[in-house]
Amino acid sequence: MVTLKDLAKEVGVSVATVSRVLNNSGYASPEMRKRVMQAAERMNYKPNEVARALNTSRSNIIGVLVPDISNPYFPKVIRGIEDEAIKNNYRILIGNTDHDFDKESKYLEIFNQNNCAGIISATWTVTRQDNLTTRPVVLLDRVVKEHISIEADNLKGGKLQAHHLIQQGVHHVLLIKGLEDYSSFENRTLGSREVLGENQVPYEILSHTALNGTLESGDIAFLEKFDGIICPNDLVAYRVLNVLINHGVSVPDQVKVIGYDNLDFSQYVYPSLTTIEQPIYQLGRNAFKMLMKMNQGIEVESEVLDVKLIKRNST
Amino acid sequence: MVTLKDLAKEVGVSVATVSRVLNNSGYASPEMRKRVMQAAERMNYKPNEVARALNTSRSNIIGVLVPDISNPYFPKVIRGIEDEAIKNNYRILIGNTDHDFDKESKYLEIFNQNNCAGIISATWTVTRQDNLTTRPVVLLDRVVKEHISIEADNLKGGKLQAHHLIQQGVHHVLLIKGLEDYSSFENRTLGSREVLGENQVPYEILSHTALNGTLESGDIAFLEKFDGIICPNDLVAYRVLNVLINHGVSVPDQVKVIGYDNLDFSQYVYPSLTTIEQPIYQLGRNAFKMLMKMNQGIEVESEVLDVKLIKRNST
DNA sequence: TTGTATGCGTTATCAG
């Protein structure tokens, strides 16, 4: 590996001068600048980021926390973050937390140990961790007050779900709740309930975990009590559709199902899934941009991106 | 951040001693060991990985190259790598190459600049890059001779695809080829052709790119010439199924479709997709294990994992 | 068995 010292020797100057030229910091005569730049080019010099990170106590790596990268929602977010990061000469270190406080804690420690420049987290407990650094944190799709976050409009999304079902003429709704304690899921539920209530449409709430039991036991009798089912995300909707169809329940005639996220696959399931689209990729990109601003000391505010209904054949 | 020096001061010994105890290198009296360990615990000392990486010219980060993390095949691979990595106190840095030689080249440079301990690459051109380091590389699902790699048995997979279709009584097959120059796709095609030939089943080959044209134009007449379609992966199969179904072609009665990968969604598409399952997660885990062995100077051989047919309703 | 000193590759603070 060619180092600053090699370069300096080649040009016949001190490392200090070379460093200044390369970083555009401090003075350097135009002529000097030219000589150094050319030599750097010629020798294909690339600064060692480890040394730089040690010296400045700040690497160009940002930590990214997700519950599980296998969940198809996250790769898109990550791709958004990574695209924006690489453009700014940053890299991302990924951690899967599985909603586990201790795992999360460990990753935060790791981010510290690597002098990470910041953190983007899709797992909110991060805000309860006491070894959280002074480095900037952006919460993604998780809102916690006093913290900077970015999300798609979950309240609106939840409303849209209910609105659409009502428009399609449902009279008895099953509202499946997502993960507890996650603002995004709670707000969706809130939005749906609000609209359902306003329209005096009776509904029942089922927790995510209870759903698993229902689905596994294939308790169709229970599901058939409803003519509309609101799912917390597309993944859950796939499973609901699957059980319904396999038991000969006709969708959307007998029961209408609506998802949330608009994953790429939702157009291929049967019947194709009506859902709420959120700008997943954009969420990632913007999160990174916010982080950069925070690093520059610029004041940033939490962002809320828009969502919209995608009508397909399940409703 | 508490450093070695802080710890040393606390215990009242030199940093060297502390370092030796913590790394289990060199001598240290049992008593000294105890005192240091306790202090480390008490002060919650965590070594700075940046400093360590600079000192040893080797970080505990490994670079992972994938074409695009949004492609649902890769998150599982990555999860496998990451799970195994974290267990061994390693972290992963991810790069999306989009099959672009220059992007790939840039990431390799970045891995160097970060003293990465090794590279796992799902993009084969990595072997043509001249700035490839001396650090170990494991190719994942891409085989290039003279390089260490791990893959699922693509030749067998291709054979299984053809075998199954033939068993289901097809007489005229459309064989869709995957990406050019990728050993995995080429071997699948090879396997299928071999079996098709042996059984004297006529077939036509369509390139991945040509398929796009067919699908977009909705050239059903062309597709209807066949009663069996072999797809290079599940993603392509979804699109084929979609066009077929939307045009009223009955699957599997009129034409049978088989995919490859067994992504999680393949059970939810309509009709549910018959496909070849490969141990994606395991591929990632083993790739990391191989890398570790290589780092320890242990001789490792390329691995080939087994695949199997998953019969569903599309055939 | 422990301590001293050096270097890893940079950046930044000083003099000159």
Added chain:
DNA sequence: CTGATAACGCATACAA
């Protein structure tokens, strides 16, 4: 405008 030089936090060869 440029050059020594001291950090950054750790590991290690060598001295004691």
